[in-house]
Amino acid sequence: MLEKLEKLFEEFTSALEALSKEAEILNLKSEYLGKKGAISGILAGLRDCTPEEKKQLGPAANDVKNKIQELINSKLQKLEIDAINEKLASEREDLSLTDSVMASNNHHGGIHPVTLIQTEIEDIFLSMGFDILDGPHIEDEFHNFEALNIPSDHPARDMQDTFWFHDPHAETDEKKFLLRTHTSTIQVRGMTSRKPPFRFIAPGKVFRCERTDASHEMVFHQLEGMMVGKDISVSNLIYFMKSLLSEIFKKDVEVRLRPGFFPFVEPGFELDIKCLICSGKGCSVCKQVGWVELLPCGMVHPNVLKAGGIDPEEFNGFAFGLGLDRLVMMRYHIDDIRHLHGADLRFSEQFKTF
């Protein structure tokens, strides 16, 4: 009987080998292990055997039964995996077709570089307790000039090439509108809308009647800042400017103040930073001076405080203006300012940062 058992097993394995369909295998399984199957037959035949034969044959038959079961299971499992793999192989996608190689790739967006830098600076000032204000682009003569201690016929108006909507020399009581030439227009609006002490910045577009070229634009961006309180000093001004610039340039910067004339501040300064390229030794960027002129600032002129309804005897403050476009161009090495308003997506898509 043992031999018969062995022979059965051999027959089974060779039969199984030849099969590749689930149904056939299940048929084979029932041929051997089914109620009327060969192995079941042998096990049923045990009843007629001697105890000795039983002892020998019983475990052997069970052993074969288990083996068959196992072989069938593993064969079925293999078939399933093969089938899945075959399906996967047939459905295989071209994984090289990423967005970046496709002509019609519009799966990325980005923020304008001026907005990026402006937001960064806004956040620096927010962290130092400054409000952020906004004002109209079309301003009147009062906010752009008079309130800032620049009366008509003041030579400083020469420095500001203003776009006018009304004849500045016309004799009339009507408001004369213009495009603001600086964000300083916000000073009076800021002062009249709050009580000292206060501090705010105001970023935005400004306009100058100027021919455009790679470094000149008729529309550009400034950021005005103002702080008013009791006993505000030049020393405080230097502190804030140093903090701001160290944050912007992500390293400690050396600054120096020198006299600069702006009618709305007194004393007025030009703030230079030690050239970041040559560390002050002199290079082409700083024109061998070692310092780069960066922003005008100063202590708010008493007349401006008065125009803002603030008593200059009780309060004082500082103000500064920052050219945003210049910072943007420095940060990203942009060689032509006209790109900023060009709306050319070949320019825009270079700024995917956030």
Add this chain to the structure above:
Amino acid sequence: MLISTEWISDFVDLPDVSPKDLGVRFTLGTAEVEDVIESGEYLKKIKIAEIVSIEKHPEADKLNLVTFNFGGKENARVVCGASNVRVGLKTHYAPIGTTLPIGFTLEPKKIRGILSEGMLCSEEELGLSESSEGICDLPQESVVGTTLGEYLKETSDVLLDVDNKSLTHRPDLWGHYGIAREFAALYECDLKNPFDEKWKQVLEATFSNDASPITPKIEEGTSCTAYWGLSLSGVKVGPSPTWMQRRLKAVGLRPINNIVDISNYVMTELGMPNHIFDRDEIEDSKIIIKLSEKEKFVTLDEQERDLLPTDTVIADGKKTLVLAGIMGGLNSGVTEKTENIFIEVANWKPALVRRTSTRLGLRSDSSQRFEKTLDSQLTYRTLLRILELVKELCPEAKVIGKPEYAGEDLNSFEPLQLNIKASHISKVLGKSLDQPKIVSILSRLDFKVTENGDDLTVLVPSYRSTKDIDCGADLIEEIGRVIGYDNITPEGPKLSVEPVRLSEAQKLHRKIRTFLSMNAEAFEVMTYPLVGEKLLKKADWPADSSLKILNSISKDHDRMRDSLIPTLLEAASKNAKNYEEFKCFELGRVYPDFEKEHSVLAVMYYSKNKSPFLKLLNTMERLCQALSLPGEIIDKHPKFKSLAVNEDWSGLHPFEFKNIRIMGKPHGSIFSIHPLLLKNNKIKGQLSMALLDLSSFEGRAIKDKTKYHPLPKFPEATFDYTLDVESGIEAAKLLEPLKKLKIKEIVSHKIVDVYAHASDRKSVTLRSTFLDPDKTLDGELIKASEVAIIGALESAGYLLKQG
């Protein structure tokens, strides 16, 4: 403006610092020095040499090899073509590297194969005469090794190029004497004032008792505030002396003749322009300062100028001579034949000078000084200084009479007095300063200070109070800049802590930008707020209603945009050439009228093939959700027109148009651009835009109204069914009758699939979902609901698909 330090040394002994340091100190203390130029270095380099030997150049007959000694142990040899060379001749030798006064720099050079170590110079080459023969032949007693500077008794010079713009507010710094005063204060050294009482008396002694031939008269309404005139005779016009010519050349002025040079010299020295007339050209011996007639006038620069009755001129009895404060007439000046002169030193109202010079586009050395508001108190000093130099250069010249004056009373001038506390100066600068230091700085700057404890009473010099100094803050600047702002230690202010936050509008703008760039994958762009007729025409946009700029520089940017559409259309036509599809947005302002400017969001989707309208619409719907804006996409309504775009604009697509209703009003629109307009703008493909006027709601706080609903405990049931409808019917219309069903277990009705099965028919599969939050759904109820759904659709005319 060029400042000669050699000239300045007439008034102050500058400390021994490098030229560069001199420039830096002035930049940090007074005004920006753009460049420091060392000139006249040749005066140190060129030395007297004595010829030791001469031999013929082996390659050239006319050239000699000349060996000479110039004071050292080593001899030098040059190749020389001069015919007057001889052994023992003493002459000037310029070594290699010398820049000669004629502007030529000696480079190492071989002449016919032999290296020449520099050059033996002629008078012409040294700029000592117009032309000369051969090299200089110096007297035998000349000492070998003496520099040209020592020989000519001239020194080299350091020129400071000061940025004119940084002197706008400092009329006193438009001359060397004023700059010298600054240096005296910055370096704490003494200012030499040669213009004292004694000096004045010596010059006044030259006045005569004769009647002055000319007495100036000022008519009403002119720009004149002060006018001095002085007549002289017996003047001999000729070249001015070398020292004067050199100084004038150093600061960039061309020497002309002694009288003209004196006029320029005094202007450059004392900062006050003046005019010297040929007195014989003044008809009727009259000088009248008056308003011009409407006339043509040829100025010294040979340009014909149109004068207006608002311009002030100086005229004689017959004709206009000078455009006051700006420029003389072509024939008013001194010529070689002049013998009698009339010296004018006057002051003019800055605003009027500026108005005329700006209108005529004529800015002169004179007008740019008067524009700064000069000090009339200094007119007399200037007049005497001119007289001094005329007498020096033409000793035979004679004053006829005395200086004659017209204008405001110069004697009634009261100096400006300011009061300030010394402690206040320290407080504002943020640096503790000794009172004596403060007083010393002010005194060196010619302020008269009286101390009373902490209180300072300061009298401002007349030339500083014309415009520059009028309050305490101005005095603080004087102290701060001389102390040096570098010496102030930065320190944060002591302030109370208060929360700060972005405004609602700023928050909204930031969120929009984040959503559109990150979620909608669009790029932010900026376009010009200034537009032109051409651009508007291309967009078939009304051009006449926009706000126009009076003084635009270009027709393409002469008015304000009242919509973002035209500029974005232009951007689209530019970008469509480079992309299959793109998405971008602008968050910018529009300017429909004065004081009406506001923010608008414009989003633009482009695709070469398929209309991006639906994608854009979905983006805008999701944007509203992300911003918690109660936005609703609605169809055109004859009564409630879009507030974002004119619905009659020809550029709109006939069908692809929806409005966005926010808080009851159509503040936004989504639309595609009409193919005809696209064609006119050379855009191949399809373009959709969304506009959202942010102004009416951006200032309002947006509350996040999201509310959590517990997840269902019981399973949902769904019912899918297919309707057969005409292809013209919008699929979403089928959902409308279902909204009226009042069955609370119905959660939603959605579209599963749309499929065109015939040319004019389509099947739309819908799915209704049921849920009872409290218990398992009742089979009967579902059955009844299904019947109700089909019934509702049937009564609306939508039938189930058969088969």
